[in-house]
Amino acid sequence: MSEIESVYRSRYREFLRVATAIVGDEATAHDAVQDAFAQALKQRASFRGDGPLEAWIWRVVVNAARGARRRQVARREVPEDADATASTNGEGRDESGVRAWVAALPERQRLVVYLRYYADLDYRAIATVLEIEVGTVSATLSAAHRALRRSLEEVRR
Amino acid sequence: MIDLEALISSELERMLPLPDGRRASWEDVLARSGRRPRAGVRRRALALVAAAAAVVLIAVTTPVGAAILDGVGGFAAWIAGRPGTPAPPTAQQAFEQANERSWSSFAPGTELRRLIETTVGGTSYTLYGFRSGDELCLRLTASTISAASTHCAPVSALQTATEPALVVAADEPFGTTNEPPNAQGYVAPAASASFGIVSDGVAHVLVHADDGSHDALVASNAFLYVADHPQAGVRVRSVDAIAGDGAKVALPFESAPYGMADLAQPPTGSPRGPAHVDRKVSGGTIGWLDQRQPRGVPLPDELKQIPMVHDLIFGRLLQPDPQSSDRIALELVGSIPAPPSAPAQPGPLLCTTLVGGGHIGLSGGCGRFADFFKHSPMHVGLTGSGSDQFLLLDGIVSDDIAKVTVFFASGASVDPPLSDNVFLSRAARASFPIRVVGYDSQQRVIAIQTFRDDGMTNPAPPEARKSIRERFRVTAADGTTAIVSAGDPAGGYRCWSISYGNGGAQEGGCTPWPLTDTITKGNPLLLIGATRTGDDVFLGGQVPADVASVTVSYPDGTTDHATTQDGYAVYAIPAAQLASGGATVALRAYDAQGTLLAQRGLAIKR
Numbered sequence: 001m002s003e004i005e006s007v008y009r010s011r012y013r014e015f016l017r018v019a020t021a022i023v024g025d026e027a028t029a030h031d032a033v034q035d036a037f038a039q040a041l042k043q044r045a046s047f048r049g050d051g052p053l054e055a056w057i058w059r060v061v062v063n064a065a066r067g068a069r070r071r072q073v074a075r076r077e078v079p080e081d082a083d084a085t086a087s088t089n090g091e092g093r094d095e096s097g098v099r100a101w102v103a104a105l106p107e108r109q110r111l112v113v114y115l116r117y118y119a120d121l122d123y124r125a126i127a128t129v130l131e132i133e134v135g136t137v138s139a140t141l142s143a144a145h146r147a148l149r150r151s152l153e154e155v156r157r
Numbered sequence: 158m159i160d161l162e163a164l165i166s167s168e169l170e171r172m173l174p175l176p177d178g179r180r181a182s183w184e185d186v187l188a189r190s191g192r193r194p195r196a197g198v199r200r201r202a203l204a205l206v207a208a209a210a211a212v213v214l215i216a217v218t219t220p221v222g223a224a225i226l227d228g229v230g231g232f233a234a235w236i237a238g239r240p241g242t243p244a245p246p247t248a249q250q251a252f253e254q255a256n257e258r259s260w261s262s263f264a265p266g267t268e269l270r271r272l273i274e275t276t277v278g279g280t281s282y283t284l285y286g287f288r289s290g291d292e293l294c295l296r297l298t299a300s301t302i303s304a305a306s307t308h309c310a311p312v313s314a315l316q317t318a319t320e321p322a323l324v325v326a327a328d329e330p331f332g333t334t335n336e337p338p339n340a341q342g343y344v345a346p347a348a349s350a351s352f353g354i355v356s357d358g359v360a361h362v363l364v365h366a367d368d369g370s371h372d373a374l375v376a377s378n379a380f381l382y383v384a385d386h387p388q389a390g391v392r393v394r395s396v397d398a399i400a401g402d403g404a405k406v407a408l409p410f411e412s413a414p415y416g417m418a419d420l421a422q423p424p425t426g427s428p429r430g431p432a433h434v435d436r437k438v439s440g441g442t443i444g445w446l447d448q449r450q451p452r453g454v455p456l457p458d459e460l461k462q463i464p465m466v467h468d469l470i471f472g473r474l475l476q477p478d479p480q481s482s483d484r485i486a487l488e489l490v491g492s493i494p495a496p497p498s499a500p501a502q503p504g505p506l507l508c509t510t511l512v513g514g515g516h517i518g519l520s521g522g523c524g525r526f527a528d529f530f531k532h533s534p535m536h537v538g539l540t541g542s543g544s545d546q547f548l549l550l551d552g553i554v555s556d557d558i559a560k561v562t563v564f565f566a567s568g569a570s571v572d573p574p575l576s577d578n579v580f581l582s583r584a585a586r587a588s589f590p591i592r593v594v595g596y597d598s599q600q601r602v603i604a605i606q607t608f609r610d611d612g613m614t615n616p617a618p619p620e621a622r623k624s625i626r627e628r629f630r631v632t633a634a635d636g637t638t639a640i641v642s643a644g645d646p647a648g649g650y651r652c653w654s655i656s657y658g659n660g661g662a663q664e665g666g667c668t669p670w671p672l673t674d675t676i677t678k679g680n681p682l683l684l685i686g687a688t689r690t691g692d693d694v695f696l697g698g699q700v701p702a703d704v705a706s707v708t709v710s711y712p713d714g715t716t717d718h719a720t721t722q723d724g725y726a727v728y729a730i731p732a733a734q735l736a737s738g739g740a741t742v743a744l745r746a747y748d749a750q751g752t753l754l755a756q757r758g759l760a761i762k763r
Contacts, residue, residue, distance in 0.1 A: 012181040013178045020176065021173055026176060038187075041186065070684060071664075071666060113165075117166055131689045145165075148165070
């Protein structure tokens with residue numbers, strides 16, 4: 001079994017979940033994941049080994065999902081800034097405010113959140129996937145957490 | 158004090174629970190990549206039913222096809238399992254040795270038959286055929302390549318045939334060349350082969366491909382066409398069978414997919430069979446699995462090595478059709494491989510693994526056992542590779558389902574053997590849309606799953622898909638390149654791709670064309686996005702036809718022009734502009750007269 005196939009078989013569901021969070025529906029997300037892995041297979045030779053292979057694959061999947069979402073925006077006339085999380089499987093009220101918090105995040109911060117909590121990647125892996133510094137990941141999550149804490153405390157008052 | 162980490166984790170989990178893995182298909186990935194699946198996971202056909210009586214055929218036989226076919230008798234040699242001549246002892250021995258090495262194999266005593274031999278481009282190809290249970294298989298070997306390519310069709314496909322021949326595989330790639338990848342990243346194979354089964358009345362088989370029409374070799378109730386060094390993406394589009402008197406019949410056929418854009422058009426037929434359930438059922442289970450009853454046979458060690466089932470609680474290998482060597486494993490596992498801090502999945506997970514032709518892990522996935530049938534008492538998956546003309550349906554049902562019927566677009570239907578809550582069946586790609594219907598013990602419809610196409614289609618017309626070619630490229634200061642490829646618009650679609658550098662980033666497909674205000678929401682720059690590859694960041698995407706130029710302005714006052722051509726705009730952001738960690742740029746679109754059409758701000762971060 002190739003490394004890429006192994007990553008696919010063991011982590012498909014996490015890839016699908018992150019892609020679904022980005023794209024907004026599971027069928028399109030599955031398509032993006034499948035295309036991304038096909039892309040990874042074709043461009044395996046271009047992986048430079050400057051980080052974990054899985055992080056490189058995550059990057060390909062995230063790019064594919066973002067591309068799918070962009071096309072979906074055009075096809076389905078979804079407002080550009082409508083957040084993908086609005087169409088996920090969530091049910092019930094947003095009592096904690098977390099959904100609103102996620103929806104309000106800039107795309108980059110939102111991707112960091114998805115990769116941290118849905119894919120359970122560590123800061124270094126997230127940095128590799130998004131091609132940003134580890135410190136930027138840390139700062140992004142800290143800023144996002146601060147924003148959430150403020151909003152929660154405001155609600156409590 | 159708020160435990161933010163725990164709160165975020167639980168809320169995000171509630172928003173979007175970990176999906177089940179039923180859609181996972183590595184073979185689909187291989188097909189999309191334009192590669193044939195590795196030798197270890199070649200898919201074999203599954204016998205649908207042993208007796209013709211189990212098949213209900215409503216389709217009308219075409220007069221010409223019937224005249225050539227002259228009844229099922231035309232396939233008598235294949236039905237008897239003795240087409241052609243016996244294979245040389247060395248070939249038979251090699252086949253048997255390969256068969257013995259695997260715990261899941263073709264039927265013991267399977268006799269290999271030699272059908273066609275030819276030499277193309279200095280490589281000798283030999284097409285063998287054999288019958289194993291209710292499967293009819295073709296096996297192509299090449300003198301310069303160690304792996305053989307085996308494709309099968311169910312016997313029932315011949316028993317119900319209305320055409321005098323059957324395409325079994327198309328554009329199966331053999332070997333690779335040293336040529337550089339094309340703009341879409343594909344390397345042409347050294348050869349590609351299409352082959353199938355013909356009845357006694359067929360004198361010629363004509364293969365119509367992108368590079369012209371070709372006479373296939375016809376002998377021993379089989380046909381073989383080998384394309385020598387085809388260009389990447391050249392595909393067979395249709396196949397005709399011709400009788401001795403010149404009568405011609407177009408065979409049911411679907412082209413092998415190529416890349417993201419060159420996919421067959423969706424089928425135009427309507428799904429047959431019941432469209433509504435008589436009784437809604439949810440929350441079922443598989444009793445024997447729940448009680449750990451030893452159905453089927455134990456899981457072989459090879460299967461336990463799949464990472465997905467490393468935490469195995471209980472598992473059995475099942476063979477719903479004793480006439481087929483295709484099997485399906487059901488496994489209860491405590492967990493699947495994931496980082497230690499990932500959210501725990503409560504209760505056991507039900508995983509499935511397909512096994513066929515001596516190979517494991519054709520496809521499969523996992524879902525929480527307690528919720529597996531929460532939404533439907535039947536789950537059906539579809540597995541296939543691009544060159545196969547027959548796809549594998551695998552189904553898992555709860556105890557509520559007593560019978561399953563597969564309805565094909567032709568009106569034909571088949572009841573695959575259902576045993577131990579699983580079934581396997583085959584569907585020709587040309588038989589879609591198909592509908593799988595589950596009945597309870599009182600013949601009430603309680604589950605329906607419809608496949609409108611085989612998953613390898615796109616509505617763009619052929620002329621839109623075939624005309625895709627490189628339009629222009631944009632090179633960053635460090636040499637990284639973005640390549641824009643696009644076809645000619647046709648039928649309301651345009652097929653295109655933008656391949657960014659070597660980082661694996663690519664976008665494209667066959668998308669609606671022209672770009673109207675409805676699509677762009679009135680902003681011609683809406684579809685332009687930032688893509689990072691390596692150390693570079695590119696801006697790129699589609700723009701409407703009236704956009705003649707796009708400028709990119711920076712806070713320091715500098716302004717650059719994006720390369721804007723053929724409805725696409727691409728631009729490499731200079732590294733200096735991102736030195737501080739990012740930049741906010743202003744994009745402006747102008748028409749040919751220099752009139753400002755739109756502007757848009759875009760924040761880009763490294």
